[in-house]
Amino acid sequence: MTTKIKYTFKDFQSDQEVRWCPGCDDYVILRSLQKALPLMNRPKEKFVFVSGIGCSSRFPYYMDNYGIHGIHGRAAAIATGVRLANPDLSVFVITGDGDSLAIGGNHFIHALRRDINLNIILFNNEIYGLTKGQFSPTSKIGQKTKTSPYGNTQPPFNPGELAIGADARFFARVAGNDAKGQTEIYVQAHAFKGTALVEVLQNCVIFNDGAYKFWTDKNVRDEHTLFVEHGKPMIFGKNRDKGLILDGLQLKTVTIGQNGITEDDILVHDAHNPDPVLHMMLVRLKNPLVLGVIRAVEEKTLEEREIELTEQVKARSRIKSFDDIVS
Amino acid sequence: MTTKIKYTFKDFQSDQEVRWCPGCDDYVILRSLQKALPLMNRPKEKFVFVSGIGCSSRFPYYMDNYGIHGIHGRAAAIATGVRLANPDLSVFVITGDGDSLAIGGNHFIHALRRDINLNIILFNNEIYGLTKGQFSPTSKIGQKTKTSPYGNTQPPFNPGELAIGADARFFARVAGNDAKGQTEIYVQAHAFKGTALVEVLQNCVIFNDGAYKFWTDKNVRDEHTLFVEHGKPMIFGKNRDKGLILDGLQLKTVTIGQNGITEDDILVHDAHNPDPVLHMMLVRLKNPLVLGVIRAVEEKTLEEREIELTEQVKARSRIKSFDDIVS
Amino acid sequence: MTTEFKKRTDKPVRHLDQVTIRFAGDSGDGMQLTGTQFTTSAAMLGNDVFTFPNYPAEIRAPQGSLYGVSGFQVQIGAKNIDTPGDKLDLLVAMNPAALKKNLKDLKKGGMLIVDTDAFNKINLQKAKYESNPLEDGSLKDYLVVQVPMTSLTREALKDIPIDSKSKTRSKNMFALGMVYFLYGKDPKYTVEFLRKKFKNKPDIVEANIKALQTGWNYAETLELLPAFVVDEAPHHAKEYKIITGNTATAWGFLAAAEKAGLKLFLGSYPITPATDILQELSKYRALDVIAFQAEDEIAGISSAIGAAFAGKLAITTTSGPGLALKSEALGLAVMLEIPLVVVDVQRGGPSTGLPTKTEQADLMQALFGRNGESPAVILAAKSPADAFKMAFEASKIALEHMTPVILLTDGYIGNGSEPWTVQRLKDLPEIKPPLLKEPVENWKPYHRDPETLARKWVIPGTPGLEHVIGGLEKDKETGAISYEPENHEYMVKIRQAKVDKIAGFIPPLETEFQSEGELLVVGWGGTYGALRTAVGQLNEKGKKVGLAHFNHINPLPKGVEKVFEKFDKIIVAELNLGQFANYLRMKHPEFRYEQYNKIQGLPFTVEELVKAFEKLLK
């Protein structure tokens, strides 16, 4: 089916002026995805970008592909229809923490449960950007926003944890300012058969600047984050001398070379393990914060189940046309 | 505040005729809860039962308390309003797998995240009862129902897993035909400060009879289920000779007395551990299926945070009346 | 096993034009099946038929309880039949609760068949009878036929090796056998049906057929029975099927999709009384139908919007509360200008209301239940069989005019059934969606066809026509976001004009019975049968009364003024507080409208209509 075409990121730029605030991570995400698309090896008319409402959800306008700028929270549901209707399309859901975890929470968990082949890019800035700064379901307790002038009282979701609880088969996390990491991960998400969720830690310079500083600032990010890769030991740190080991049911950071620890003692990342327990531990970790593809467990997707069942029914049915029903 | 009154279950029976199908587990649930209420030591006018729509959701009509029979899927949201409005009320949410996990999924996960003091009793019969037998988000793959005549293609949620992913602080599971177990658990759920979720494995005799036979049938239930209690070893079996141990990141069933295993080797249940990893493993287990209070981690509830913050603001504010705003 | 049924003895028979029968019993008594069997046989044997099932909201209410009573009414006729009948000629009551709930609908002098075995103390108590109505003289106005059905059935089946419960359960076949005999209907189709249905349970087949025969034979012994005959209806179509409105709706979509060369996508969430459409369409995987049961109504319509974008004939089905939930997304479909059909099988409201009852009170919601100026096409089906036609037409309009269409039916026609003349694809009009499959110079996503004002439908996957559409106001050509004041006004008006223009593509309004006269009766949707019968009766009495019944609500068909001005008075009859009347006041304020309204969860009776209309006649 797939025609091989050589694209560059420019082929995915629309003629619309990009209208985010100067300095917003959204620009990085846009460019990273535009750079990832040529690596996916699909004709551009096969890509569909579906979004909800929010700063992030303006995304489809900036892509030169098919797209729907939907209504608030419903992108996953609309995209499910697109994909069920035509499993030959590569469907991206572009959404924010408000769009997907507040109003759209239901469609979000159901998409993950069903394991339909969507690529959900969740711009998590821990704030409502477009409506100018109210707390979101990922805002921290105590966070002061326009609707929590004395501090937020609602404990946040951890999107990765929620996703795994909803039986997500693919979860990745990446920093909003990490262009290269994003491009890699988008390619992997697209290649994954099933619902792929990518949480992007996106800095909103206007309403929640610095929310991820602890993890994304150049000076500290190597010490405070761990970028996992399947089959590789979980090592991090500027000097790549830190790693994770399992201590009972807890992950522990150790230093290679200290207390007799060698690289061989470090846990090797297995993104493909169907059992989500270790993945759950990884998504919960705060220091280091785990980035990269944390979970990627391919199963039969919803579309595949649908197609298989339909083929079975067709094979044994005498009904080939409406006329056969009434005859 | 609380007046001590001696009630019996009859005090909680309304004058409405109970209208479920003969043989439905809903009768057991009703009676078990009516028996639990006198043990909760609260005046009956302080109980509020809020439900959505479904067979299960008819429940409030059968109770002689305050109640709202709401709309489909919104019980948790309505109940959140009741409880925020008056934290002196004991609020129960009565709901079904369709009501809470299909249409009401969003309010369900948000109630758990917020940790507001509600008691959610989820009647999980893995089917839509009231609308006469369509698959639900907990129906099994391949299950034949009125809307899946060739078998269901959508993988189910595991309610406990979803709940833990949504950061639930209290989760219990109990068999729909286990009256005694239910009564105990309802009392514990009520005593718990925060959102308490009880999943009842409820048999629908009409549209999904036998869904839980493997676990609830008299002959096998002791072998196939484990009823956990906080602080007690995880032992089960007719002869109480089986138990769970941890083998790496997997739970394993062992026989006490075999291979040198003694009772001391068996895992002791810690429902209060804030780390959900082991609880996650327990809710995922299928044989034995884990029943009882699996997780119960008290934190500050949403109401408590709200009240605390409001008291702080009040203490330092000069505004005591509307007139002070305009003056 | 013998399946012989003794011929009815040739005593003189009474020929009737029509007969109304109701089978009533416990939810577990199989009354729906019994009624359906009788209906099918009568139809196969040449009668026109129209049914009205009426079951409780509870799944299985306790045995013998009043709210557990399930009923199935059918009118059969030797001439055209448009309603399930007002009053009953025959009531079969399987227990005291069934008698209590249904007796009020039995004609004075009508026949009542009861299972005397069920009239025991407990059942009488459950039905809240103070004394036994079979004994206290309260039934003196009726022709009461007391039959110990349960014991006769059990006795007849005593040698068949099935369990005791199954034997008792066969008593509905005993009752059916009696009614077959009474109306001289050959039970052969039921015999066939039983053989097929229980083909792996020969004992059950035998038991049921035996019960049927026993009932038939028993009826013969009751010398008191007059022998009725309802002759074959003369205009009966050669090839037809008895289908419910919900099935007809589903089939209409199947036909439309194939006719348009598209696949069908349904995104839906179960809700009474619309669930049947989802259930019916779930069966047609062989036709590549995707019947997607979503997590809620919003996901139902949203997935349909996605599927429409991706090139399917996309529909979503629901009832009133579900339509309320879909409002916001429906507005998006209006803005996107994509084809989408929304079916609302109306039920009693407001809120959860009366889920199993019928009403026409969602009209205003369908017309106006969206934010902003958000016009959608509104159609309404007149009867179970008409639902096929309207589902087809809704699809055609949606596809050819690139617009959401709301099709209103209701619980009465959704669950009711009547014969539907079989139509094949070749009998149906063409459907030609404005697909654009290849790049065209200077094409822009919101360019419009001058005839229909519809934009082109470009399906993702088409090279060279990539574009993005969305819910913000859009430039009149490119579809890009536009906040320009004049552009907004232009777009608001053109979306309205596109819908208005459809009036040029549908038949103009016509009247039945009279095209001028003293009174014009106006109705819409599922009340057609009752209105038509009532107006027919008035005309038979020599009154100059016309009927204007609307399938098309928005836009209204052309010619409304011309029709309305020919009558002295206009009365709008509907099952709500006057929503269509009010809509007409908006659209045609030049006329004065009387109203007849009923809001009881029940269809109109012909009798009440005739009475109401007569009041307006000199």
Added chain:
Amino acid sequence: MTTEFKKRTDKPVRHLDQVTIRFAGDSGDGMQLTGTQFTTSAAMLGNDVFTFPNYPAEIRAPQGSLYGVSGFQVQIGAKNIDTPGDKLDLLVAMNPAALKKNLKDLKKGGMLIVDTDAFNKINLQKAKYESNPLEDGSLKDYLVVQVPMTSLTREALKDIPIDSKSKTRSKNMFALGMVYFLYGKDPKYTVEFLRKKFKNKPDIVEANIKALQTGWNYAETLELLPAFVVDEAPHHAKEYKIITGNTATAWGFLAAAEKAGLKLFLGSYPITPATDILQELSKYRALDVIAFQAEDEIAGISSAIGAAFAGKLAITTTSGPGLALKSEALGLAVMLEIPLVVVDVQRGGPSTGLPTKTEQADLMQALFGRNGESPAVILAAKSPADAFKMAFEASKIALEHMTPVILLTDGYIGNGSEPWTVQRLKDLPEIKPPLLKEPVENWKPYHRDPETLARKWVIPGTPGLEHVIGGLEKDKETGAISYEPENHEYMVKIRQAKVDKIAGFIPPLETEFQSEGELLVVGWGGTYGALRTAVGQLNEKGKKVGLAHFNHINPLPKGVEKVFEKFDKIIVAELNLGQFANYLRMKHPEFRYEQYNKIQGLPFTVEELVKAFEKLLK
């Protein structure tokens, strides 16, 4: 630091009745603050004022871009002012994009102040100017005042130790200083404001005040300036605040709750342009207000329903798309008969539409956007200050009549501001909800007060009055589920009657200007100011034109017929395609209604209204 401002030299001044000014610049230029400061000062100094902010949908559009232009318009008057003005007497344009977007609204001969420093090549390009308008003669119809504001400001602040960006940013104060001088307004309130706002940043205070002074002084040097004065408005209330409609709405609820002896609960989800109400109410924890930000609109209204059940004054706030989502739950509130206020701050539709623009197109949705016969009370606020009154009244009606009330405002009055005469609790009417706090013999949950038809409000926690309510149709006394046909009809009608009866509790319709005559102008909601001004102008020209403006939509106030029949013609003017006109056709079909409609996301101008109405006059 000196804060002296030189007095204006005493040359002869022109006294004006009113003046309309717009400050326009980049989103980052602080135009909203500048406008607000000018407004406050003018008001404090005795003018009547009315404002209209107009900002882009984007948060921070790139500097200099056309769609990033933010504007703030204010009209100040020596007499009563009801609108922000049509055409501008003065436009302050901080860059080319601001000029490009706003020039069309400047009167011929009006004054234009520009920051010449911003008219560089890049900015001209971004604004899509082919040549520099300051040089190409295209501004010859205006009195152009070219000021190098940026450089003058930077020069003036050169010694103040703040960063360069902050210096540049102070140029808005320079512009404000000029305008203060021009209209002879003492800048003292702004000085006060700056001192308070930046109390921990003395350098910033100094910079801003310095810029203000520099602008003031600079204006004086411009001899060409005529000196204008807009005198004090005579009827100016002694004590007032300038508040936006959204703030006024929030305050109305605060007052109502306290007056009723209840606590306020808001369940809401952010949405433009309604979010301000949620944000405002989030501040009042000290008054025990619970402002609960829910996960979506459905949870917002559902939590409010729960809170109402539990005894709060419960409200939910939203805009059109959110109201669509709340439809189903609103039907539940109708069925439960509990007090609930829903605020819809209308914006441009359909769908996401024009989120930051104004419109009146949700009226039909508010009236009819629910399944079944589901009557709710509909009110509409006329102006920013009126929103206080209507929020209070909505609460009073909801509480005393046990019904949901929808209050319609719109983006124009929600964001616009005008002086609101301070009211304290003692100035406001009583609110007495029908609470039942102790068992009463034979009480049933759906017993009604004969005057209002409201049922009693029994709060959970009250011993002895336990009861369950729900969305299924209910018995007219007990509230238990009832499927009885007659009961349903009774309940549908009594719910309607309860709402209709409210007409007896609100003031009858009155007209302004004329109570009889040639033309009656009819309006509702936020168009009041423009309509009143236009009708006033026509009356000044000697035309017999009356104005009937509606705050109460459902039920309509009494006396509509009596008012309408006194005029030869009736025209309904509204910002939609004719929704209120259509509603009047339903309610009062005996009259003929002309329409004037505009649907551009903008309020009416007085000019267009006068023109439209004159057409109908001989």
